[in-house]
Amino acid sequence: MSARGSGTAIRLADCSKTFPNGTRALERITLEMRGGETVVFLGPSGCGKTTLLRVIAGLESPDPGGRVFFDDEDVTVLPIERRNVGMVFQSYALFPNMNVEENIAYGLKIHGAPQAQRAKRVDEMLQMMQIGELRERRITQLSGGQRQRVALARAIAVQPRVLLLDEPLTALDALLRERLRIEIDVLLHSLGITAAYVTHDQGEAMAIGDRVAVVDRGAIVQVGTPREIYYKPANAFVADFIGTMNRVRGTVRDGFLELPGGRIPWIQCGEGTVEVLFRPNDARIMPPGEAALRGEVVQQFFLGDRTRLHVAGVADRMVVVETTEHREFKVAERIGLLIEPDTLLRLKD
Amino acid sequence: MRARENRNLLLMVAPAIAVGAAFFLLPLARLAVVGASGPLGPQAYLKVVTNAQYFDALLSTIVLSVAVTATTLVIAGIAGVFLERNRFLGREALLSMLTLPLAFPGVVVGFMVIMLAGRTGIAGELSSLLGAGRLVFAYSMAGLFMGYLYFSIPRVILTIMAAAEKLDPALEEAARSLGAGPWRVVRDVILPALSPALIASGAICFATSMGAFGTAFTLATDIKVLPIVIYTEFTLLANIALAAALSMVLGIITWATLASSRALAGTTAAAAG
Numbered sequence: 001m002s003a004r005g006s007g008t009a010i011r012l013a014d015c016s017k018t019f020p021n022g023t024r025a026l027e028r029i030t031l032e033m034r035g036g037e038t039v040v041f042l043g044p045s046g047c048g049k050t051t052l053l054r055v056i057a058g059l060e061s062p063d064p065g066g067r068v069f070f071d072d073e074d075v076t077v078l079p080i081e082r083r084n085v086g087m088v089f090q091s092y093a094l095f096p097n098m099n100v101e102e103n104i105a106y107g108l109k110i111h112g113a114p115q116a117q118r119a120k121r122v123d124e125m126l127q128m129m130q131i132g133e134l135r136e137r138r139i140t141q142l143s144g145g146q147r148q149r150v151a152l153a154r155a156i157a158v159q160p161r162v163l164l165l166d167e168p169l170t171a172l173d174a175l176l177r178e179r180l181r182i183e184i185d186v187l188l189h190s191l192g193i194t195a196a197y198v199t200h201d202q203g204e205a206m207a208i209g210d211r212v213a214v215v216d217r218g219a220i221v222q223v224g225t226p227r228e229i230y231y232k233p234a235n236a237f238v239a240d241f242i243g244t245m246n247r248v249r250g251t252v253r254d255g256f257l258e259l260p261g262g263r264i265p266w267i268q269c270g271e272g273t274v275e276v277l278f279r280p281n282d283a284r285i286m287p288p289g290e291a292a293l294r295g296e297v298v299q300q301f302f303l304g305d306r307t308r309l310h311v312a313g314v315a316d317r318m319v320v321v322e323t324t325e326h327r328e329f330k331v332a333e334r335i336g337l338l339i340e341p342d343t344l345l346r347l348k349d
Numbered sequence: 350m351r352a353r354e355n356r357n358l359l360l361m362v363a364p365a366i367a368v369g370a371a372f373f374l375l376p377l378a379r380l381a382v383v384g385a386s387g388p389l390g391p392q393a394y395l396k397v398v399t400n401a402q403y404f405d406a407l408l409s410t411i412v413l414s415v416a417v418t419a420t421t422l423v424i425a426g427i428a429g430v431f432l433e434r435n436r437f438l439g440r441e442a443l444l445s446m447l448t449l450p451l452a453f454p455g456v457v458v459g460f461m462v463i464m465l466a467g468r469t470g471i472a473g474e475l476s477s478l479l480g481a482g483r484l485v486f487a488y489s490m491a492g493l494f495m496g497y498l499y500f501s502i503p504r505v506i507l508t509i510m511a512a513a514e515k516l517d518p519a520l521e522e523a524a525r526s527l528g529a530g531p532w533r534v535v536r537d538v539i540l541p542a543l544s545p546a547l548i549a550s551g552a553i554c555f556a557t558s559m560g561a562f563g564t565a566f567t568l569a570t571d572i573k574v575l576p577i578v579i580y581t582e583f584t585l586l587a588n589i590a591l592a593a594a595l596s597m598v599l600g601i602i603t604w605a606t607l608a609s610s611r612a613l614a615g616t617t618a619a620a621a622g
Contacts, residue, residue, distance in 0.1 A: 059522055082526045087526040093519035098540035106537075107527030151523075158527060 006195040007036030008070050008161040010056060015049055015066035025051040027219040038188050040209030042202060044241070048218040049198045050166055057164050058083045058197055070161055086155030090167040092147040094139045100137045105225045107158035125153040152184070158193065163188070163195040169204060181207055184302040202242045206230065214238050231279070236347055245277050248315035258347050261314035262293040267341045274346060280308065280322040282343040291336025295319070300329045311335065380593050387590020394594045403595065405577065410575040411602070413490060413497070414558035418551050419503040429509025432541065432589060448507065450500045455563020462496045462568060463487045488569040496564040501557065505550040512546035545614045552610035556603045575599050
């Protein structure tokens with residue numbers, strides 16, 4: 001049943017969460033995470049994704065009726081200290097009164113592991129995270145990236161059933177974030193551990209998640225692989241939250257979708273006015289004479305690996321397209337656009 | 350350039366040095382000299398240790414202050430963290446009530462202890478009603494202990510609340526996720542984080558108890574704590590040299606406590622980063 005065969009499956013059933021002040025943070029969440037799978041909870045701040053993670057961790061209990069399972073074990077009433085979860089926090093949360101080695105060994109000490117076994121495991125962790133030279137350091141002497149490595153080592157050292165990461169990279173600068181993101185991805189998959197990863201960064205979610213769960217106002221609005229989320233958003237919120245999405249309005253007539261800049265074959269059902277969506281990289285730039293849709297460049301942004309154009313005249317509003325062509329575009333330049341009919345999306349309301 | 354800056358700096362701190370010398374260093378030096386200028390000479394200082402009466406007073410003052418400090422830290426430490434973490438009806442009122450003792454002079458605190466545990470006090474009324482005889486402990490070390498506790502707790506609670514506010518809740522959650530139960534979290538996370546505040550406020554508490562006079566004087570003049578003994582030697586027996594020597598000893602012990610606590614709190618604060 002599990003993708004990698006190891007790891008604890010997590011199941012949430014009807015988990016709502018209402019805080020004492022009446023704030024409703026979660027709306028009847030039901031979700032299954034396969035053993036060994038990394039699920040990223042993605043959403044804007046305040047959407048409830050962190051609360052969801054805390055319910056899995058056992059730091060918050062769901063409202064009556066909600067259930068949390070680790071494999072077949074109902075852990076709903078188990079406090080966090082008895083769930084055997086590893087947690088990694090945005091603020092690192094390393095113990096300032098202990099050095100690196102003591103931080104990593106802390107969980108093992110609590111579990112009563114003998115000295116020799118602790119030392120061996122700490123060695124393994126230091127090696128795995130490539131921080132052997134930091135063993136004796138005080139926490140205040142570490143950089144942000146080093147702190148997060150120690151925090152990961154500390155969480156993994158006790159061989160937790162599941163690993164829970166709450167915005168672990170948010171406090172780091174862009175370059176380091178990218179590097180650690182790759183390391184964490186490799187680490188999670190080599191450990192085969194089930195991981196729940198919370199972030200507001202869509203790029204991070206796409207890169208790390210086996211599946212991404214998009215959270216909006218306390219509810220999971222879509223769960224799927226990064227590609228499903230990106231190319232087949234379930235609703236307008238997902239479409240707008242992830243990446244750039246063009247939304248245009250046109251009229252379907254005689255098997256064509258008619259837009260102000262021309263018409264393209266329409267293979268879906270429906271007549272009359274429709275709203276369709278497409279990604280900037282799903283429109284190909286052509287010479288104006290060869291394309292069904294024509295418009296005028298309003299602005300261009302050179303992004304290094306690609307150029308982003310704002311194009312007017314194609315649709316009822318400005319559309320954004322991206323091209324990997326090396327040439328520079330001119331403002332007011334006429335261009336043609338080719339959009340494959342099957343990349344056009346219609347949302348169910 | 351450099352020399353000029355130094356000269357300007359010296360000019361600016363000169364008034365502070367003058368005031369410090371006039372009202373602090375000179376009297377202190379004079380006190381030290383007076384202590385050694387009685388009929389006993391410098392031996393007066395030795396007498397503080399060799400004379401059973403003085404030594405007992407010194408010892409009981411220290412024991413009382415240590416007991417007050419320890420009890421205060423336990424009570425105020427728990428209450429401070431609780432008050433910082435919980436919001437409930439009447440919390441603000443409770444807080445301002447708790448800080449009320451800060452406004453009372455020692456005499457008033459002594460007066461209140463007498464009303465509580467004096468010969469006609471509430472404690473006595475209650476205990477005799479219960480048939481346990483009239484409970485009177487105001488005029489003893491126990492009464493003094495109560496009084497000191499009463500005015501020590503507010504200071505420590507406020508300091509602890511300020512420190513508890515800065516505790517990162519993620520630290521406790523991290524410890525719990527690693528399997529630490531509540532006591533373990535207190536021992537490994539909360540106490541280390543609060544220790545600079547506990548040490549600093551404990552030292553102030555100790556110093557205040559060592560030197561407090563008003564409450565002891567109100568309760569009874571025959572409670573043998575050092576400030577009372579100094580008062581008796583100085584005012585009633587005109588034994589000025591010995592009073593000065595006792596004062597110096599009291600001052601040095603208190604100063605040493607404050608200084609070492611500052612050093613200790615400094616290192617733990619650095620460790621708590």
